[in-house]
Amino acid sequence: MSAEDxxxxxxxxxxxxxxxxPEAGEGPLGIIRGAAVHLDGGDIAWCGRSGDLxxxxxxxxxxxxxxxxxxxxxxxxxxxxxxxxxGGSREGEFAQRVAGATYQEIAAAxxxxxxxxxxxxxxxxxxxxxxxxxxxxxxxxxxxxxxxVKSGYGLSVEAELKMLRVIRALDGRQxxxxxxxxxxxxxxxxxxxxxREGYLxxxxxxxxxxxxxxxxxxxxxxxxxxxxxxxxxxxxxLEAAKSAGLGIKVHADQLxxxxxxxxxxxxxxxxxxxxxxxxxxxxxxxxxAGTVAVLLPGATFFLNQDFPNVRRFRDAGVSLxxxxxxxxxSSPGINLPLAxxxxxxxxxxxxxxxxxxxxxxxxxxxxxxxxxxxxxxxxAADLAVFDVADHRTILYRFGVNHCSxxxxxxxxxxx
Amino acid sequence: MSAEDxxxxxxxxxxxxxxxxPEAGEGPLGIIRGAAVHLDGGDIAWCGRSGDLxxxxxxxxxxxxxxxxxxxxxxxxxxxxxxxxxGGSREGEFAQRVAGATYQEIAAAxxxxxxxxxxxxxxxxxxxxxxxxxxxxxxxxxxxxxxxVKSGYGLSVEAELKMLRVIRALDGRQxxxxxxxxxxxxxxxxxxxxxREGYLxxxxxxxxxxxxxxxxxxxxxxxxxxxxxxxxxxxxxLEAAKSAGLGIKVHADQLxxxxxxxxxxxxxxxxxxxxxxxxxxxxxxxxxAGTVAVLLPGATFFLNQDFPNVRRFRDAGVSLxxxxxxxxxSSPGINLPLAxxxxxxxxxxxxxxxxxxxxxxxxxxxxxxxxxxxxxxxxAADLAVFDVADHRTILYRFGVNHCSxxxxxxxxxxx
Numbered sequence: 001m002s003a004e005d006x007x008x009x010x011x012x013x014x015x016x017x018x019x020x021x022p023e024a025g026e027g028p029l030g031i032i033r034g035a036a037v038h039l040d041g042g043d044i045a046w047c048g049r050s051g052d053l054x055x056x057x058x059x060x061x062x063x064x065x066x067x068x069x070x071x072x073x074x075x076x077x078x079x080x081x082x083x084x085x086x087g088g089s090r091e092g093e094f095a096q097r098v099a100g101a102t103y104q105e106i107a108a109a110x111x112x113x114x115x116x117x118x119x120x121x122x123x124x125x126x127x128x129x130x131x132x133x134x135x136x137x138x139x140x141x142x143x144x145x146x147x148x149v150k151s152g153y154g155l156s157v158e159a160e161l162k163m164l165r166v167i168r169a170l171d172g173r174q175x176x177x178x179x180x181x182x183x184x185x186x187x188x189x190x191x192x193x194x195x196r197e198g199y200l201x202x203x204x205x206x207x208x209x210x211x212x213x214x215x216x217x218x219x220x221x222x223x224x225x226x227x228x229x230x231x232x233x234x235x236x237x238l239e240a241a242k243s244a245g246l247g248i249k250v251h252a253d254q255l256x257x258x259x260x261x262x263x264x265x266x267x268x269x270x271x272x273x274x275x276x277x278x279x280x281x282x283x284x285x286x287x288x289a290g291t292v293a294v295l296l297p298g299a300t301f302f303l304n305q306d307f308p309n310v311r312r313f314r315d316a317g318v319s320l321x322x323x324x325x326x327x328x329x330s331s332p333g334i335n336l337p338l339a340x341x342x343x344x345x346x347x348x349x350x351x352x353x354x355x356x357x358x359x360x361x362x363x364x365x366x367x368x369x370x371x372x373x374x375x376x377x378x379x380a381a382d383l384a385v386f387d388v389a390d391h392r393t394i395l396y397r398f399g400v401n402h403c404s405x406x407x408x409x410x411x412x413x414x415x
Numbered sequence: 416m417s418a419e420d421x422x423x424x425x426x427x428x429x430x431x432x433x434x435x436x437p438e439a440g441e442g443p444l445g446i447i448r449g450a451a452v453h454l455d456g457g458d459i460a461w462c463g464r465s466g467d468l469x470x471x472x473x474x475x476x477x478x479x480x481x482x483x484x485x486x487x488x489x490x491x492x493x494x495x496x497x498x499x500x501x502g503g504s505r506e507g508e509f510a511q512r513v514a515g516a517t518y519q520e521i522a523a524a525x526x527x528x529x530x531x532x533x534x535x536x537x538x539x540x541x542x543x544x545x546x547x548x549x550x551x552x553x554x555x556x557x558x559x560x561x562x563x564v565k566s567g568y569g570l571s572v573e574a575e576l577k578m579l580r581v582i583r584a585l586d587g588r589q590x591x592x593x594x595x596x597x598x599x600x601x602x603x604x605x606x607x608x609x610x611r612e613g614y615l616x617x618x619x620x621x622x623x624x625x626x627x628x629x630x631x632x633x634x635x636x637x638x639x640x641x642x643x644x645x646x647x648x649x650x651x652x653l654e655a656a657k658s659a660g661l662g663i664k665v666h667a668d669q670l671x672x673x674x675x676x677x678x679x680x681x682x683x684x685x686x687x688x689x690x691x692x693x694x695x696x697x698x699x700x701x702x703x704a705g706t707v708a709v710l711l712p713g714a715t716f717f718l719n720q721d722f723p724n725v726r727r728f729r730d731a732g733v734s735l736x737x738x739x740x741x742x743x744x745s746s747p748g749i750n751l752p753l754a755x756x757x758x759x760x761x762x763x764x765x766x767x768x769x770x771x772x773x774x775x776x777x778x779x780x781x782x783x784x785x786x787x788x789x790x791x792x793x794x795a796a797d798l799a800v801f802d803v804a805d806h807r808t809i810l811y812r813f814g815v816n817h818c819s820x821x822x823x824x825x826x827x828x829x830x
Contacts, residue, residue: 098763098764396509
C-alpha cells in the first residue's frame with residue numbers, strides 16, 4: 001500500500017505529552033512540552049517537539065493535522081484488571097453493605113459472585129455482548145484503549161467458554177483492545193459445593209484445554225483467598241494453565257494475608273492483584289520475580305476496607321499498576337482516573353506512579369508492553385487527549401471526565 | 416399572562432420518581448413508580464401516577480410532553496456547601512500531600528487558603544465570573560440546580576465584596592440558582608498575621624455591614640478550627656452577622672473536636688458543616704437546635720482523613736445533608752453523586768439518607784426548603800433525569816455521570 005493510502009495523522013500543539021519513555025523526555029514520565037506526534041498506519045511514526053517535525057510530514061498529501069490547543073496527551077490508558085462481562089446488577093447488595101453486612105456475609109447468603117454467575121449463565125451471548133459494548137463505550141470515553149477482561153461468572157465449561165467468546169466478539173466490535181483472561185477458579189459454583197475436587201478437576205482437565213484449544217485466553221487467573229481457593233488449589237490450576245501455554249495472574253491477599261502473592265512470585269505470574277494484606281516478604285518475592293503488583297483502590301474503597309500504603313511496595317521495589325477492578329460486586333466504578341486519584345490520595349502513590357500504573361506498568365501487567373503503554377516510534381498509535389493544562393489535573397479534579405479525544409490504532413474513535 | 420403563554424411541560428413515563436415527600440409516595444423518598452410531573456410557569460403543578468394525569472393536561476394547547484422512557488427522576492440536586500468561586504489551582508499542593516505533607520503543614524508554608532486568596536485577589540471580576548460559569552456548567556450536568564457558594568478567598572473588604580458580586584452575577588447568568596454565603600472569617604490574611612483583632616474588627620464592623628447593605632449574602636459562615644478562628648472569635652463574628660440579619664453556618668470540628676458544632680447549635684445556625692470530630696454531646700445539641708449537619712466526604716477523602724461513621728449522628732437524631740465542599744485545596748471534586756457514594760460506602764449513610772442529603776436536607780441547610788428539594792405542587796420545577804432503571808445505580812455505579820437531562824424553573828437546561 002502506498003503512503004497516500006495509509007491513515008496518517010499529526011497530533012500537533014500538544015501542551016504536555018507524556019511519552020512514558022524517560023529517554024524521550026523529562027523525568028520518569030518522559031514529558032515533552034510543546035509536542036507533536038505523527039501517527040502512520042496504526043503505529044507511531046514519530047514524536048517530539050512540534051518545531052522538530054519536518055514540514056514535509058505536515059504537508060504530505062492526505063495527512064490530517066489536529067491542533068489540540070495545548071492540551072495534555074497520554075498513551076491510551078490501560079485498565080489491566082476487570083470483570084467487565086456479566087449479567088445482572090447488584091444494587092441490592094450495595095444497599096445491604098451500606099447497612100452493615102460484609103462482603104463475605106453477603107456471599108455466604110447466596111449473593112456475591114454466585115448471584116452474578118446465575119445472571120450471566122441466564123444471559124444470551126448477544127445480551128452479554130451488548131452489555132459489554134455499552135460498558136466499553138464508557139471506558140473508552142475516559143481514555144482507555146486496552147482493557148483486560150476476565151471470565152469467571154460462568155463457572156461451568158459451557159458458560160466460561162460463552163464468556164470468553166463474548167470477550168473475543170467484543171474485541172472486534174468496538175475500539176477498545178481486549179486482553180482475555182480465563183478465571184474459572186473465581187468461586188466454587190453451588191452445584192459443586194460438596195465436591196471441590198470435582199470442580200477443580202473440571203477447571204484443570206476440561207476448561208483449560210478447551211480455552212487453549214480455541215485460543216480464547218492469554219492468561220489464567222485464580223481467586224486465591226480464604227474461603228475461596230487455597231494456595232495449593234490455586235497452585236494446581238495455575239501450573240496446569242502454565243503447562244498449557246497460558247500466562248498467569250493471581251487475585252492475591254485481598255482480604256487476608258493468605259499466601260497468594262508468594263505463589264504468584266514463585267510461579268512467575270505476570271501480575272499479582274489486590275495485595276491489601278500482602279506482607280513484606282511476599283512483596284520482596286514479587287519484586288524479585290518481576291511480577292507487577294496491581295492496585296485496585298476502587299475495590300478497597302467500595303468494600304470499605306483500609307487502604308494499604310504503597311510505601312512498603314515501593315521500598316520492596318515492586319512495579320505498580322493501577323486498575324478499576326470493574327465488577328458488579330466489589331468495584332462497580334468504571335472510571336480509571338478516579339481509581340488513580342484514590343491510589344494517590346489514600347495509598348500514597350505519587351502522581352508519576354499513577355500515570356505509569358495506568359500506562360506502561362499496566363501494559364506489563366497484561367504482557368503487552370512491546371506494543372502499548374508508551375509513546376515511541378513503532379508502538380501502537382493509541383492516544384488519549386485530556387482537556388486540561390496540567391496532567392496532574394486529571395487526578396486532582398477527581399470524579400469528572402477530562403478526556404476529550406481518543407485515538408486508537410491511528411483512528412479518532414472519540415472525537 | 417394566559418395559560419397558553421406560560422412554559423408548560425409534562426415529563427411522562429418516569430420509571431421511578433423520587434418526590435422526597437413521604438406523603439406523596441412510598442417510603443422515606445416518597446417514590447412513585449410509573450409517574451408523570453406537570454410543570455407550569457416554573458412551578459410544579461402536579462405530580463403522580465402517569466395514568467392519573469388528566470388527558471386535558473396532556474392535550475392542552477402548547478404543552479410539551481417529554482417521554483423519559485422509564486428513567487429515574489429526582490428533584491434538582493442541591494450542593495449546599497461549596498467554595499466555587501476562586502482564582503488559581505493547587506495541583507502542586509496535591510502532589511506535595513500525596514508525598515506526605517499535611518494540609519496544615521502546607522498552609523503554614525504559605526500554601527493553602529492563602530495561596531488561593533492571592534490568586535483570587537489578582538483575578539478580575541470577569542475572570543472569576545468565567546471560571547465560576549465553567550464550573551457551574553459541570554455541576555449542572557451532574558443534575559445540580561441549586562448551589563451554595565461562599566466568599567472567603569478575598570479576605571479584604573474589597574476582595575470579599577468582589578467575590579460576592581461575582582456570585583450575584585453568576586446567579587443571573589447561568590441556570591444553577593446560587594445561595595451566597597459570606598465567609599470573611601475563612602482565614603487570617605497575611606497582612607493581619609500580627610493583628611487578629613484588627614482583622615476581626617474589620618470583618619465585624621466593615622465587611623458585614625457592607626455585605627448586608629448591598630444584599631450580597633443570605634448567610635455568614637466562619638471557619639472555627641484550631642489554628643484558624645477560636646470559638647470565641649467565631650461567636651463574635653456570627654453574633655454580629657445574626658444581628659445584621661444574616662442566617663448563620665459554621666465550619667465545625669473538621670480537624671479537631673474544637674467546639675464549633677456546639678457553637679452552631681447554641682446560635683441556632685441553619686447548618687454545621689464537616690463535623691468529622693464532633694462529639695456526641697455536640698451532635699445532641701445540633702439535633703435539639705434543628706441545625707442540619709452537612710457531611711463533606713470529598714474533603715475527608717481528599718485530605719486522607721478517617722471517615723466518621725454516621726451511626727452516631729443518626730442515633731443523636733441529627734438531620735444530615737451531603738455536599739461536595741468543592742474547593743481548590745481540600746476538595747477539588749465537583750461530582751455531588753460521588754460525594755453521595757462516599758457518604759454511603761465510607762460513612763455508612765443509607766442510600767435513602769444520601770438522596771435526602773442531596774435534596775430535601777440540603778434545601779434545609781440553605782434555608783430554601785419552601786421552594787426546592789421536594790417535588791410537590793407549588794415547589795420549583797427543578798428536576799434531574801438519570802439514565803438508570805434504579806435510583807440506587809446513581810450511587811452504585813460511582814464516578815460516572817448518569818444524569819441525562821436537567822430542568823430548571825420548568826425549562827430544559829441540559830437536553
